[in-house]
Amino acid sequence: MAFQQRVFSGVQPTGNLHLGNYLGAIVKFVALQQSHDCIYCVVDMHAITVWQDPVELPRATREVTAAFLACGIDPKKHIIFNQSQVAEHAELAWVFNCVARVGWLNRMTQFKEKAGKDRENASVGLYVYPNLMAADILVYRATHVPVGEDQKQHLELSRDIAQKFNNDFSASIAARGFGDAFFPQPEPLIQGPATRVMSLRDGTKKMSKSDPSDYSRINLTDDADAIAQKVRKAKTDPDALPSEAKGLEDRPEAENLVGIYAALKEVPAADVLGEFGGAQFSTFKSALVDLAVAKLGPIGAETKRLMGDPAYIDSVLADGSNRAREIAAQTMSAVKDIIGFIRH
Ligand code: TRP
Numbered sequence: 001m002a003f004q005q006r007v008f009s010g011v012q013p014t015g016n017l018h019l020g021n022y023l024g025a026i027v028k029f030v031a032l033q034q035s036h037d038c039i040y041c042v043v044d045m046h047a048i049t050v051w052q053d054p055v056e057l058p059r060a061t062r063e064v065t066a067a068f069l070a071c072g073i074d075p076k077k078h079i080i081f082n083q084s085q086v087a088e089h090a091e092l093a094w095v096f097n098c099v100a101r102v103g104w105l106n107r108m109t110q111f112k113e114k115a116g117k118d119r120e121n122a123s124v125g126l127y128v129y130p131n132l133m134a135a136d137i138l139v140y141r142a143t144h145v146p147v148g149e150d151q152k153q154h155l156e157l158s159r160d161i162a163q164k165f166n167n168d169f170s171a172s173i174a175a176r177g178f179g180d181a182f183f184p185q186p187e188p189l190i191q192g193p194a195t196r197v198m199s200l201r202d203g204t205k206k207m208s209k210s211d212p213s214d215y216s217r218i219n220l221t222d223d224a225d226a227i228a229q230k231v232r233k234a235k236t237d238p239d240a241l242p243s244e245a246k247g248l249e250d251r252p253e254a255e256n257l258v259g260i261y262a263a264l265k266e267v268p269a270a271d272v273l274g275e276f277g278g279a280q281f282s283t284f285k286s287a288l289v290d291l292a293v294a295k296l297g298p299i300g301a302e303t304k305r306l307m308g309d310p311a312y313i314d315s316v317l318a319d320g321s322n323r324a325r326e327i328a329a330q331t332m333s334a335v336k337d338i339i340g341f342i343r344h
Contacts, residue, residue: 003184007036008142010043010083010133013060014052015209017067018217019296020148020197023263028146028189030072038078039140039324040068042317045083045090046132049125050114062313063303067220069316070302081320083136088328092135093128095335099165100131104157110150134158138183139328146189149196150206155188162186172338182338197260200234203252221300224293231289236281243277245270257281261288264295 009029011021032038042064044057052060061082068080083089105111108130115122125132133154137145138161145155162183166173173182199205199216207217215230222230235253242248248255248269258276261284262269276284306313336343 003141003143005036005144006140006142007032007038007144007146007189008041008137008140008186009039009146010041010046010136011064011068012047013042013044013057013064013082014047014050015060016217016219016221017064018207018209018219019260019292020207020217022071022220022296022299023197023260024148025146026067026071026073027263029068032144032146032189033074033078036144038073039142040073040078040080041136041324042068042080042082043136046129049123049129061317062310063221063307065313065317066303066306067299069306069313070220070299075316075320079320079324080316081324082317085317085321086139086325086328088139088325088332089132089135091332092139092328092335093132095339096131096134096138096161096165097128099168100128100134100157100161104160105130107153108157109153130154130157131161134161137186138162139331140324141184141331142186143184144189145186149190152188152190155186159185169338172340176334176337178334178338182334197263198252198256200230200256202235203254203256218292218296219300220296221303222296223300224297227292227296228289231285231292234285236285241273241276241279241281241284243273245273247273247277254281257284257288261291264291 009025011017011025029038029040042061044061047057047060065080065082069075073080105127111122111127111129114126134157137158147155162185165183166181169182170180174180197207199207199211200218201211201213201216205211209217211217215233218227218230234257236257237251237254239251241254241258248258258269258272262272265272276287333343
Protein backbone atom coordinates (compact mmCIF):
# COMPACT_ATOMS: atom_id res chain seq x y z
CA MET A 1 0.00 0.00 0.00
CA ALA A 2 1.29 3.47 -0.85
CA PHE A 3 1.33 5.95 2.00
CA GLN A 4 1.09 9.66 1.57
CA GLN A 5 4.55 11.13 2.17
CA ARG A 6 4.75 13.00 5.43
CA VAL A 7 7.69 14.22 7.52
CA PHE A 8 7.70 14.10 11.32
CA SER A 9 10.45 14.95 13.76
CA GLY A 10 10.81 15.89 17.41
CA VAL A 11 13.19 17.96 19.50
CA GLN A 12 13.39 17.72 23.29
CA PRO A 13 12.93 20.93 25.29
CA THR A 14 15.87 20.34 27.60
CA GLY A 15 18.70 22.84 27.93
CA ASN A 16 19.84 25.19 25.21
CA LEU A 17 19.68 24.46 21.51
CA HIS A 18 23.16 24.48 20.02
CA LEU A 19 24.95 24.30 16.68
CA GLY A 20 24.71 20.50 16.72
CA ASN A 21 20.91 20.64 16.88
CA TYR A 22 20.87 23.33 14.22
CA LEU A 23 23.15 21.71 11.63
CA GLY A 24 22.21 18.14 12.53
CA ALA A 25 18.45 18.60 12.46
CA ILE A 26 16.81 22.00 12.12
CA VAL A 27 18.49 22.93 8.81
CA LYS A 28 16.98 19.75 7.35
CA PHE A 29 13.58 20.49 8.89
CA VAL A 30 13.61 23.83 7.09
CA ALA A 31 14.66 22.36 3.74
CA LEU A 32 12.05 19.57 3.82
CA GLN A 33 9.24 22.14 3.88
CA GLN A 34 9.79 22.62 0.14
CA SER A 35 9.02 19.02 -0.75
CA HIS A 36 6.84 17.55 2.03
CA ASP A 37 4.05 18.17 4.51
CA CYS A 38 5.97 18.49 7.75
CA ILE A 39 5.07 18.09 11.43
CA TYR A 40 7.63 19.32 13.95
CA CYS A 41 7.03 18.50 17.58
CA VAL A 42 8.53 19.82 20.80
CA VAL A 43 8.59 16.56 22.74
CA ASP A 44 7.92 17.67 26.30
CA MET A 45 6.69 14.19 27.27
CA HIS A 46 10.05 12.73 26.27
CA ALA A 47 11.77 15.43 28.31
CA ILE A 48 10.18 14.28 31.57
CA THR A 49 11.69 10.79 31.26
CA VAL A 50 14.38 12.49 33.33
CA TRP A 51 13.54 15.11 35.97
CA GLN A 52 12.56 18.55 34.63
CA ASP A 53 12.02 21.64 36.73
CA PRO A 54 8.37 22.75 36.18
CA VAL A 55 9.49 26.38 35.90
CA GLU A 56 12.20 25.62 33.37
CA LEU A 57 10.19 23.20 31.16
CA PRO A 58 7.74 25.74 29.68
CA ARG A 59 10.60 28.16 29.04
CA ALA A 60 12.56 25.47 27.21
CA THR A 61 9.44 24.41 25.26
CA ARG A 62 8.90 28.00 24.12
CA GLU A 63 12.57 28.39 23.26
CA VAL A 64 12.60 25.38 20.92
CA THR A 65 9.40 26.71 19.32
CA ALA A 66 10.94 30.18 18.94
CA ALA A 67 14.06 28.66 17.39
CA PHE A 68 11.95 26.66 14.91
CA LEU A 69 10.23 29.88 13.87
CA ALA A 70 13.46 31.91 13.80
CA CYS A 71 15.14 29.28 11.58
CA GLY A 72 12.33 29.59 9.04
CA ILE A 73 9.78 26.86 9.73
CA ASP A 74 6.41 28.10 8.56
CA PRO A 75 3.76 27.29 11.20
CA LYS A 76 0.88 27.95 8.80
CA LYS A 77 1.94 25.73 5.91
CA HIS A 78 3.29 23.06 8.26
CA ILE A 79 2.65 22.10 11.89
CA ILE A 80 4.61 23.09 15.00
CA PHE A 81 3.23 21.91 18.35
CA ASN A 82 4.15 20.44 21.72
CA GLN A 83 3.56 16.75 22.26
CA SER A 84 1.62 16.89 25.54
CA GLN A 85 -1.22 18.84 23.89
CA VAL A 86 -2.11 15.87 21.69
CA ALA A 87 -3.13 13.04 24.01
CA GLU A 88 -3.14 10.51 21.16
CA HIS A 89 0.66 10.24 21.43
CA ALA A 90 0.35 8.73 24.92
CA GLU A 91 -2.61 6.62 23.86
CA LEU A 92 -0.82 5.02 20.92
CA ALA A 93 2.34 4.64 23.02
CA TRP A 94 0.36 2.38 25.38
CA VAL A 95 -0.69 0.18 22.48
CA PHE A 96 2.95 0.05 21.37
CA ASN A 97 4.04 -0.90 24.90
CA CYS A 98 2.02 -4.02 24.22
CA VAL A 99 3.43 -4.55 20.72
CA ALA A 100 7.17 -3.98 21.39
CA ARG A 101 9.06 -6.77 23.15
CA VAL A 102 11.17 -6.37 26.28
CA GLY A 103 14.07 -7.93 24.38
CA TRP A 104 13.89 -5.16 21.76
CA LEU A 105 14.07 -2.40 24.36
CA ASN A 106 16.90 -4.14 26.18
CA ARG A 107 19.04 -3.62 23.08
CA MET A 108 18.64 0.17 23.05
CA THR A 109 22.07 1.69 23.56
CA GLN A 110 20.73 5.14 24.45
CA PHE A 111 18.87 3.76 27.46
CA LYS A 112 22.02 2.06 28.67
CA GLU A 113 23.97 5.29 28.29
CA LYS A 114 21.36 7.52 29.90
CA ALA A 115 20.48 5.17 32.74
CA GLY A 116 24.16 4.64 33.50
CA LYS A 117 25.22 2.42 36.37
CA ASP A 118 22.13 3.02 38.50
CA ARG A 119 19.69 1.37 36.10
CA GLU A 120 17.33 0.30 38.90
CA ASN A 121 16.69 3.94 39.62
CA ALA A 122 15.98 5.08 36.01
CA SER A 123 12.34 5.99 35.30
CA VAL A 124 10.18 3.41 33.56
CA GLY A 125 9.45 6.20 31.06
CA LEU A 126 13.12 6.34 30.08
CA TYR A 127 12.99 2.63 29.33
CA VAL A 128 9.89 2.82 27.10
CA TYR A 129 10.95 6.15 25.57
CA PRO A 130 11.46 4.53 22.11
CA ASN A 131 7.86 3.27 22.12
CA LEU A 132 6.59 6.82 22.65
CA MET A 133 8.88 7.95 19.84
CA ALA A 134 7.36 5.31 17.54
CA ALA A 135 3.91 6.56 18.54
CA ASP A 136 4.91 10.18 17.74
CA ILE A 137 5.82 9.18 14.22
CA LEU A 138 3.16 6.59 13.49
CA VAL A 139 0.19 8.45 14.94
CA TYR A 140 0.63 10.64 11.83
CA ARG A 141 1.59 7.63 9.70
CA ALA A 142 4.69 9.65 8.82
CA THR A 143 6.99 8.22 6.16
CA HIS A 144 10.18 10.28 6.61
CA VAL A 145 11.96 11.24 9.81
CA PRO A 146 14.93 13.64 9.79
CA VAL A 147 17.08 12.74 12.80
CA GLY A 148 20.70 12.67 13.94
CA GLU A 149 22.82 9.51 13.79
CA ASP A 150 22.14 8.81 17.45
CA GLN A 151 18.44 8.19 16.75
CA LYS A 152 18.97 5.56 14.06
CA GLN A 153 18.43 2.66 16.42
CA HIS A 154 15.19 4.19 17.74
CA LEU A 155 13.97 4.57 14.16
CA GLU A 156 14.70 0.92 13.49
CA LEU A 157 12.61 0.06 16.53
CA SER A 158 9.76 2.20 15.15
CA ARG A 159 9.91 0.18 11.95
CA ASP A 160 9.86 -3.08 13.90
CA ILE A 161 6.84 -1.91 15.88
CA ALA A 162 5.01 -0.83 12.72
CA GLN A 163 5.74 -4.18 11.12
CA LYS A 164 4.69 -6.26 14.12
CA PHE A 165 1.46 -4.29 14.46
CA ASN A 166 0.75 -4.81 10.75
CA ASN A 167 1.45 -8.55 11.10
CA ASP A 168 -0.32 -9.17 14.41
CA PHE A 169 -3.49 -7.47 13.20
CA SER A 170 -3.25 -8.27 9.49
CA ALA A 171 -6.72 -9.84 9.22
CA SER A 172 -8.39 -7.00 11.07
CA ILE A 173 -6.45 -4.41 9.05
CA ALA A 174 -7.51 -6.02 5.77
CA ALA A 175 -11.12 -6.39 6.94
CA ARG A 176 -11.28 -2.65 7.56
CA GLY A 177 -10.06 -1.83 4.06
CA PHE A 178 -6.50 -0.80 4.94
CA GLY A 179 -4.92 -3.41 2.70
CA ASP A 180 -1.92 -5.31 4.01
CA ALA A 181 -0.37 -2.56 6.13
CA PHE A 182 -1.90 0.06 8.38
CA PHE A 183 1.38 1.72 9.40
CA PRO A 184 4.15 2.71 6.96
CA GLN A 185 7.79 1.85 7.59
CA PRO A 186 9.21 5.27 8.50
CA GLU A 187 12.54 6.09 6.84
CA PRO A 188 15.28 7.96 8.67
CA LEU A 189 16.75 10.95 6.81
CA ILE A 190 20.27 11.21 8.16
CA GLN A 191 22.39 12.52 5.28
CA GLY A 192 24.03 15.96 5.28
CA PRO A 193 27.52 17.35 5.58
CA ALA A 194 27.53 17.90 9.34
CA THR A 195 25.20 15.31 10.81
CA ARG A 196 27.67 14.96 13.64
CA VAL A 197 28.86 18.24 15.08
CA MET A 198 31.53 17.54 17.68
CA SER A 199 32.55 19.40 20.85
CA LEU A 200 34.80 22.43 20.32
CA ARG A 201 36.97 21.16 23.19
CA ASP A 202 37.25 17.52 22.11
CA GLY A 203 36.75 16.49 18.49
CA THR A 204 35.93 12.92 19.47
CA LYS A 205 32.89 13.82 21.60
CA LYS A 206 29.51 15.00 20.28
CA MET A 207 28.57 18.63 20.86
CA SER A 208 26.13 18.32 23.75
CA LYS A 209 23.95 20.44 25.97
CA SER A 210 25.08 18.35 28.94
CA ASP A 211 28.80 19.08 28.57
CA PRO A 212 29.76 21.07 31.69
CA SER A 213 31.90 23.47 29.63
CA ASP A 214 29.92 26.09 27.70
CA TYR A 215 33.05 26.50 25.55
CA SER A 216 32.35 23.06 24.10
CA ARG A 217 29.33 24.32 22.13
CA ILE A 218 27.88 27.29 20.29
CA ASN A 219 24.35 27.94 21.52
CA LEU A 220 21.76 29.26 19.08
CA THR A 221 21.25 32.27 21.35
CA ASP A 222 24.97 33.12 21.73
CA ASP A 223 25.78 36.68 20.65
CA ALA A 224 28.62 37.60 18.28
CA ASP A 225 31.15 38.04 21.12
CA ALA A 226 30.38 34.64 22.61
CA ILE A 227 30.60 32.95 19.19
CA ALA A 228 33.95 34.65 18.48
CA GLN A 229 35.41 33.67 21.87
CA LYS A 230 34.32 30.07 21.61
CA VAL A 231 35.66 29.61 18.07
CA ARG A 232 38.98 31.26 18.98
CA LYS A 233 39.36 29.00 22.01
CA ALA A 234 38.32 25.86 20.10
CA LYS A 235 40.89 23.09 20.36
CA THR A 236 43.10 22.58 17.28
CA ASP A 237 46.42 20.96 16.48
CA PRO A 238 49.65 22.79 15.52
CA ASP A 239 49.60 21.95 11.80
CA ALA A 240 48.23 24.07 8.99
CA LEU A 241 44.98 23.02 7.30
CA PRO A 242 45.38 20.32 4.65
CA SER A 243 44.22 20.90 1.09
CA GLU A 244 42.59 17.48 0.77
CA ALA A 245 40.19 15.42 2.90
CA LYS A 246 42.83 12.74 3.47
CA GLY A 247 44.84 15.25 5.47
CA LEU A 248 42.02 15.44 8.05
CA GLU A 249 42.44 11.81 9.09
CA ASP A 250 43.30 11.50 12.78
CA ARG A 251 42.74 15.23 13.21
CA PRO A 252 39.22 15.21 14.73
CA GLU A 253 39.24 18.88 15.79
CA ALA A 254 40.36 20.07 12.37
CA GLU A 255 37.79 17.82 10.70
CA ASN A 256 35.05 19.16 12.95
CA LEU A 257 35.81 22.84 12.30
CA VAL A 258 36.03 22.26 8.56
CA GLY A 259 32.75 20.32 8.69
CA ILE A 260 31.03 23.13 10.57
CA TYR A 261 32.32 25.72 8.11
CA ALA A 262 31.17 23.63 5.13
CA ALA A 263 27.72 23.02 6.63
CA LEU A 264 27.18 26.67 7.55
CA LYS A 265 28.26 27.76 4.08
CA GLU A 266 26.32 24.90 2.44
CA VAL A 267 29.30 23.78 0.35
CA PRO A 268 31.22 20.45 0.29
CA ALA A 269 34.15 20.14 2.73
CA ALA A 270 36.46 19.74 -0.29
CA ASP A 271 35.67 23.31 -1.35
CA VAL A 272 36.61 24.59 2.11
CA LEU A 273 39.94 22.73 1.99
CA GLY A 274 40.52 24.06 -1.52
CA GLU A 275 40.16 27.58 -0.16
CA PHE A 276 41.99 27.19 3.18
CA GLY A 277 44.49 24.38 2.49
CA GLY A 278 47.91 25.53 3.80
CA ALA A 279 46.38 28.29 5.97
CA GLN A 280 46.99 28.50 9.72
CA PHE A 281 44.09 27.90 12.09
CA SER A 282 44.15 31.54 13.16
CA THR A 283 43.21 32.59 9.60
CA PHE A 284 40.60 29.87 9.24
CA LYS A 285 39.07 30.60 12.63
CA SER A 286 38.61 34.28 11.75
CA ALA A 287 36.72 33.25 8.62
CA LEU A 288 34.68 30.77 10.66
CA VAL A 289 33.77 33.44 13.22
CA ASP A 290 32.57 35.79 10.46
CA LEU A 291 30.52 33.03 8.83
CA ALA A 292 29.03 31.74 12.10
CA VAL A 293 28.10 35.24 13.26
CA ALA A 294 26.53 36.03 9.87
CA LYS A 295 24.46 32.82 9.88
CA LEU A 296 23.59 32.38 13.54
CA GLY A 297 23.44 36.00 14.72
CA PRO A 298 20.06 36.75 13.09
CA ILE A 299 18.60 33.44 14.30
CA GLY A 300 19.67 34.10 17.87
CA ALA A 301 18.31 37.63 17.75
CA GLU A 302 14.96 36.51 16.33
CA THR A 303 14.69 33.68 18.88
CA LYS A 304 15.24 36.20 21.68
CA ARG A 305 12.72 38.61 20.18
CA LEU A 306 10.08 35.86 19.99
CA MET A 307 10.83 34.78 23.57
CA GLY A 308 9.69 38.28 24.56
CA ASP A 309 6.21 37.40 23.26
CA PRO A 310 5.24 34.13 24.97
CA ALA A 311 1.54 34.64 24.17
CA TYR A 312 2.35 34.52 20.46
CA ILE A 313 4.47 31.37 20.86
CA ASP A 314 1.69 29.70 22.84
CA SER A 315 -0.82 30.59 20.11
CA VAL A 316 1.40 28.92 17.51
CA LEU A 317 1.54 25.78 19.67
CA ALA A 318 -2.22 25.83 20.27
CA ASP A 319 -3.01 26.14 16.57
CA GLY A 320 -0.46 23.45 15.67
CA SER A 321 -1.83 21.12 18.35
CA ASN A 322 -5.38 21.50 17.06
CA ARG A 323 -4.32 20.62 13.52
CA ALA A 324 -2.09 17.74 14.67
CA ARG A 325 -4.89 16.33 16.84
CA GLU A 326 -7.24 16.10 13.86
CA ILE A 327 -4.83 13.77 12.08
CA ALA A 328 -3.86 11.83 15.21
CA ALA A 329 -7.49 11.27 16.24
CA GLN A 330 -8.27 9.63 12.89
CA THR A 331 -5.35 7.24 13.28
CA MET A 332 -6.35 6.43 16.85
CA SER A 333 -9.96 5.67 15.89
CA ALA A 334 -8.76 3.26 13.24
CA VAL A 335 -6.27 1.66 15.65
CA LYS A 336 -9.05 1.11 18.20
CA ASP A 337 -11.23 -0.55 15.58
CA ILE A 338 -8.33 -2.70 14.39
CA ILE A 339 -7.53 -3.86 17.95
CA GLY A 340 -11.16 -4.44 18.87
CA PHE A 341 -11.74 -1.68 21.41
CA ILE A 342 -15.38 -0.59 21.54
CA ARG A 343 -15.89 3.12 20.89
CA HIS A 344 -19.04 5.13 20.44
N1 TRP B 1 14.40 11.05 20.62
C1 TRP B 1 14.63 12.22 19.81
C2 TRP B 1 15.91 12.92 20.26
O1 TRP B 1 16.25 12.87 21.42
C3 TRP B 1 13.48 13.18 19.90
C4 TRP B 1 12.23 12.58 19.36
C5 TRP B 1 11.13 12.21 20.06
C6 TRP B 1 11.96 12.30 17.99
N2 TRP B 1 10.18 11.74 19.23
C7 TRP B 1 10.64 11.76 17.97
C8 TRP B 1 12.69 12.43 16.82
C9 TRP B 1 10.07 11.34 16.77
C10 TRP B 1 12.12 12.01 15.63
C11 TRP B 1 10.80 11.47 15.60
O2 TRP B 1 16.55 13.55 19.45
